[in-house]
Amino acid sequence: MNKIIEPRTLPGFLELLPQDQIIFNQIKKIIQDNYEKAGFLPIDTPAIEFSEVLLAKAGGETEKQIYRFMKGETDLSLRFDLTVPLAKYVAKNYHDITFPFRRYQIGKVYRGERVQRGRYREFYQCDIDVIGDGELSISNDAEVASIIYHIFSELDFGKFTIKINNRKVLTGFLNSLGLSEKTTEVLRIIDKIEKVGKDILMEMFDDLSIAKDTANKILEFITTKDDVLSYLNSLSIEDDTFKAGLQELETVAKYMQLFGIPKDYYIVDLSIARGLDYYTGTVYETVIDAYPEIGSVCSGGRYENLAEYYTKQKLPGVGISIGLTRLFYILNEYKLLRLSSKKSISDVIVIPMLEDLSYPINIVNILRNNGICTELYMENKNIKKKMNYANKLDVPYAVIIGEDEYKTNTISLKNMQTGEQENMALEELLLRFKKG
């Protein structure tokens, strides 16, 4: 007798039952299909990298969360996002890549965060990025957002809003207030407004020794919500960065509409700053309108230089990431999973009531050859147990085959929802499946 070890899964690691995994995979497939529909190319980088390579840039919080270890003499780390591996990949394969390089990657990443509900240590990121060689048209910033719009529309979890902003508009505005030396700190504070509210924001500005009336101007700026582009033009700020950012923002907004995003699905929101240092232009966040407290479910932006730690080539890009594992958790938690498609993998289960399986197996072969996902129940159990199995798996239809069906070369089709049962020829069954 072996010693029994408790079969535990690590805390912070999602492991679903099959019925939930089916839904999870449907969401993943919708994301992947939409990335491919827009012609993005797949890549699949390793989950493990040389620590030296992966951590070329990292620091602070991220570095603490990393799964880092030695194997023999080699210092290894698990990837914590898909952006650093992309930078490595593009720098490494620069001469074999066709630019602009439009790539998607869907894969697991690892962060040893404190365990709490809805936060995972292993989670899927689903990224798209467009990387230019030296330059990249601003219109890409709009297309990327439109792909997110199509994915979230198809996921059908309710009204959402893609919020866009431009870091140049923010920094240019801060320049015009004489705050250019405090830009990073101020942006980091601005980024917190949704979480902490206006009063605490004002305190934080005070801590940074920003004068009250300047702080008020910032607050007015980032809280302007109506007709933001006109408001920005009306400010008549002469700073070059501001003017460049405003022009980009106007172009992106115009193209987002051209790419088919309805007007009420996106807004310019000047409070969106994104903490990450490397965004330099457009920034995005996406919120579910009914649940602003969830925060952004899809973020990204434009950066000047993807791979500066690996190459001297200037590689500007724009990208967006969906945190699939967290999104799934949220949709589940808020009961927003409205995907109406199938709950089971099988379209039909064939249930034989015969000793000899030759006839039922032949039916199964024909159904599968016609592209119908078909399961065959082969265990030697009574009819009740067989039907119970089909019920538990939520298979929509059962094909029941007993002596009568065998003798008459027919099948009996049972609708598992209504309980209705009909005898028919196999050809009739195939026809019905073809019609849906």
Add this chain to the structure above:
Amino acid sequence: MNKIIEPRTLPGFLELLPQDQIIFNQIKKIIQDNYEKAGFLPIDTPAIEFSEVLLAKAGGETEKQIYRFMKGETDLSLRFDLTVPLAKYVAKNYHDITFPFRRYQIGKVYRGERVQRGRYREFYQCDIDVIGDGELSISNDAEVASIIYHIFSELDFGKFTIKINNRKVLTGFLNSLGLSEKTTEVLRIIDKIEKVGKDILMEMFDDLSIAKDTANKILEFITTKDDVLSYLNSLSIEDDTFKAGLQELETVAKYMQLFGIPKDYYIVDLSIARGLDYYTGTVYETVIDAYPEIGSVCSGGRYENLAEYYTKQKLPGVGISIGLTRLFYILNEYKLLRLSSKKSISDVIVIPMLEDLSYPINIVNILRNNGICTELYMENKNIKKKMNYANKLDVPYAVIIGEDEYKTNTISLKNMQTGEQENMALEELLLRFKKG
């Protein structure tokens, strides 16, 4: 200026260029689609597990290869196959699972093997298993093999043979020779025949102190290739294990035919033993006929007790695993990749020759809404560079839109293979894509 770090990928880790990744993903999809067509349910277990759980059984070679490390106080390991996580999963979720539990899993596993061509430290396994609760019909052993047949036929890499055997037949035969105490060692030797040949096999038997004529009997047994089932019956061995094994083998062979595997695609091969201790009945290997030196590209078998280290429940099962990463390497290396499907993700690339992108973007929206994978070239380059980009990406069709097309509300469709170009209405283009 940052210090430049060389963007290296770890040795033994596959990282493909997009054009190869597209093919890799096609193979993965064919495997997944076939698993789902047979109604197998998806699961997705973490890549990291508690070492105590993952290594409950492991020992010897496997343990040495494991990526094992501490994170804080926790002893962690990366999974080295998908079978141990399945055992954990089934034991853990025993009360929420419907048996027989038919699951597939496709995911990366990790083994720190010595680096050599065609051997990977991170590789995809694509597993199907059927797990019974206490018992499981032998017909499952045939169905699992038939799914492999369909996958490999669809991959179209040339003639292959699924070799089946039954461990009970082997052990029963060894019992009848009075070798029951040496079963494990003898099976391990038999398993080597393809690699080492008959002479070395005889030496190994001699080292085990097996008499020459007994060794000859074993050799005759495992090298009998014609009409093996009749041969086995003709031996009239009275050992119960042998008889049970023979009956199973006959049943599996019969059902494999019923499940649509043509007779020349499978054989009973008594030399197939599979080194792994935990197989107890049917065992499979699959070889590419023209390249026997490659060895098995898909193996598996029947086991009595999946999760004995995690639960007292008896959970017999049968499963097969495709090592996708190695299979891809082999098909590439031997030039057996005959998948005729698309080399690019995009079906069509839209190339605007206009300043204003409104009309081209509208065309792109319509194409995508019709399910056509469509890329839009948006960079401000000359026509030569634009066409060059389309050529490099191997996109089959380009839709070219200049002033003339815009004014006449048409498009020009260019076949990138033949160079032919035609002006037409958008409706005509959609019709052509619908027809394929």
